[in-house]
Amino acid sequence: MASKFSHLPDISTIQPDRLIKYRVSEDRFSAEVLLPGLSYTDFDQKIGGKMNLWSMAKLFECIRYAVLPYGFGHFDMLKDDEHSIFMASTAYHVTDNGNSLNSRPHWGLNFPMYTTLNIIYAGSSAFSFEIKLTNFDTSEILMTAEMTFVYIDYNTRRPAPFPAWYEEAKNKKKFGPALPRLPTLEIPQNAFQYEVHSNYSDIDHNGHVNQSIYVKWCTDAGTEAALKGLYSGFIDNIGKYPLDSLEIKYIGEGMVDEQFAVNTWQDKDSPLVLHFAVTKQKKLTIVAKFTYKASELGSRL
Structure with a gap:
């Protein structure tokens, strides 16, 4: 990644009229973004x-759409009236x-963050990229994300x-293997179930949740499951606990004005792992796995 931009000026000096600064590599398989900071509502x-x-x-959504329309991954040419990426x-x-x-x-504006984006896999109808988010001033890694998108016929x-x-462009590059996908586990009979309804504000530009x-x-x-005492160690809002990783696999589409059930249970082998399965009319929409760090905050785990 560094070699593709090392000959260019520091990203903080470009595009003086923009709070979010960005650039895409000549081959369109790498990009970098400088964000001015986080919002109070985050x-x-x-x-x-x-x-x-x-x-x-949403932060990582902002990062990728800062560069996708401007050529990263050739998205500007892939997306048309009949196709998009899901x-x-x-x-x-x-990280800690x-x-x-x-x-x-x-x-606020006093915490700039620097991100790099790299396509790490490209197949016949899907590609994956890694996003690395760092503290711009210290270069400390804050978060990373690996995302796989599928090229879809509308x-x-x-x-x-x-x-x-696109095949010709990607065949000039050397990519790694496809990323592993989260396994689909059977929902236990004793899983906690939480009902939700999709509203218009939940829907994205592709028309789904x-x-x-x-x-x-x-x-x-x-x-809610933690507050009800249904996990052996989590006793409070699970957002309080230090997260190690959050993995999601998308299986079906959710649309507006639909009813969903969020099923959750604690992993039988590790109390630091929580599983989720969202269903619509008993059919899976997504599965997710939240893995937490052992810490003083999570000492009950």
Whole structure:
């Protein structure tokens, strides 16, 4: 990544008229973004001023759409009236520095964050990229994310093969293997079930429930389960506990004005792991896995 931009000026000196600064590599398989800081509304005073988990998901959405329309991953040419990309899976990893983000020192224009984006896999109808989020001033890693998107035909709502020109472009590069996907576990009979309804504000530009909304639903369901004493160690809002990773696999589409059930249970082998399965009319929409760090806050785990 560094070699593609090392010959260019420091990103903080470019685009003086923009708060969010960005650039895309010549081959369009890498990009970098400089964010001015976090919003006050990204944090929740009920959990000690920590960052909401769904705000983390929206933050990475902001990062990728700062560069996708400007050529990253050739998205500007892939998306047309008949095609788009749908998220298939994502995994967020949070460092100790990321878990320490707090509303008092870390919101506003005094906490710039630098991000790098790299396409790490490209198949016949899907590609994956890694986003690394760092503290711009110290270079400390805050969070990373690996995301897989599928090229979709709007008419069939099914994966479509990439165009020939994209195949030619990606064949000039060397990529890694496809990312592993979260396994689909059977929902235990004793799983806690939390009912939710999709509203218009939950829907994204592709017409289905936004990925951050699923994170919010799982957080709400997990918190209610914890408050009811259904987990062996979590006894409070699960957003308070230091997160290690959050993995989601998208299986079906959720639309507006639909009823969903969020099923959650604690992993039988590790109390630090919480599982979620969102269903619509008993059919899976997403599965998710929240893995937490052992810490003083999570000492009951």
